[in-house]
Amino acid sequence: MGRFCVSFDFVVYYTHMAKVTIYTTPTCVYCRAAKEFFKEHNVAYEEKDVSKDEQARNLMVKKSGMMAVPVIDIDGNIVIGFDRAKLSQLLGIK
Secondary structure: OEEEEEEOOEEEEEEOOOOEEEEEOOOOHHHHHHHHHHHHOOOOOEEEEOOOOHHHHHHHHHHHOOOOOOEEEEOOEEEEOOOHHHHHHHHOOO
């Protein structure tokens, strides 16, 4: 997940910050659950409200083949719905 870089008298630890985008609607219960999961685990994410953003909606459908929310994109890996186990796996959360 990360690697060490040693330089003379100090060590710097690099970690990979996943790029997370969640496609949502305001009334979606599972969207709220996914966002709460991200907050609990300090995962930064970008939210796209597909009820108001046609371009985001079209991209979501292109990525997932679905017209359902939430659709979550983690570094190009698509998760449809709120799947805690899959999100934990992709984000390295134990």
